Amino acid sequence: MRQLAIPDRTARGGMGDPATARARRTDDVVVGDDIVRERLSARVVHWTVALTFFVCLFTGLPIWTPYLGFLGSLFGGLHVCRVLHPWSGIAFAAASVLMFVQWVSQMKLTPADREFLTPGGLLRYFQYRNDDAEVGKYNGGQKLLFWAAALGTAGLLVSGVVMWLPQPVFGQWLREASYLVHDAAFSLFFAMIIGHIYLGTAAEPGTFRSMIRGTVTKSWARLHHPRWYREVTGEEPRR
């Protein structure tokens, strides 16, 4: 069990405590009643990806359909969106590469994850009837999100570059294919991110703080990621 010598963070002055702040730079350690789930660097990378994603999203949506044309005003009009979108796309792809490198070693699908990702497994998960005993730090759905995001980002980047450069560079056929790939990848990506945001906030209280301050409560860990809880604390979770 990796226990940092901070028995009670509230007694030690809570958030301003330098020892706690240090602990938040490491993950998978217990700090009082909390467990650090995402270290500082992971959180910075995640929010860099998220921020660049939203710039891409809000500059892309008004170009995608005139019904969302009003979003162009956020940046000063469609003309500005057209200039910002490809560059924010490059930034998003670059940040995504960092995120990929950071998490890829933890995203290997286990047999339990594959079971989780079957239609029946997903249904049980959304009905809160799933048996999470073997769920480690990331569940099957989170791993799926990781791989789908990696694939989607690659598709968006490649097709985006083709769309960005003049037609004679890649030719008519690749241009047409790129519009289709960019559109399809975006739609699925955005649909998936809506689910990601929902599960990380409203559906599972206590999750969002793991990406803000890095910590989750022990009871949160016991509920959602029992095997990870065992690995970090050495305790058998109460069922």
Add this chain to the structure above:
Amino acid sequence: MNADALEVRQSSASVWGSKTELRNLKVVSKLIDTSTCIGCKACEVACQEWNDLHIVPTTQTGTYQTMPGLDANYWNLIQFREQEIGPDFAWLLRKDGCMHCGDPGCLKACPAPGAIVQYQNGIVDVNSDACIGCRMCETGCPFDIPRYSEQTGKMSKCTLCVDRGQVGLEPACVKSCPTGCLEFGDKTELVARANVRVEQLKQNGFAKAALYDPPGVGGTTVITILAHGDHPEWYGLPKDPQVPTGVRFWKSVLRPLGALAIAASLFTMVGHYLAMGPKKPKDGAEKPQGEGRP
């Protein structure tokens, strides 16, 4: 022709769908008779002059052709093509420029509301104020016409002298043509006249002479008489131009499906929250998750 001509029939990225037609107005046309073109390039000069286009540096490619291709500052180009036909040889001259399609692929591909419009009289025009220079119209066009201007960051192409037409003048190129191979007027009348000329050509040894007004793009406002009408590709024209399948599928199938997927995700998540609420520990002995400051 008068200001009626500036009523818009179709506009890019319109939320009303493509047609916003109120009245049926006369559709204009420019007839190009390639069989009487002498390659004098008066039309090129007139176009540059009237539209105040810059002089563009060119490259010598070993032909009489002024430019290798169209340019953001060069909208009207006589192509000089050499074609071997069996033992014979033909020097084919064709005036290249926007065809002003009845069903414009550029307008279909354009994501900027009002950046490409088709007027009631059939002219397809780029509205520079609204154009965002995304170059998607390059892909929509089956004739490879729109060009991106590095100077303005916008697309440019032949306007069929929409500014002259408004005050009852013919386009500058037509005005300058010394052989009468360019004509401008009502499309029905010009098609009838063109068919007479095609018959003439057939009687004079060009059995395959034809009028190029391709139905795949809803006909074109600029119609072309070709002595070798069975081989439009000899003139640098596509045989059966269409709005590209990818562009049509993208706009009319893939985009609505994508919107549906996004909406479905949103509604599923809202529905899930209403039905299931947040996930909490089963025993209920714990404090609700996430309470207190992180």
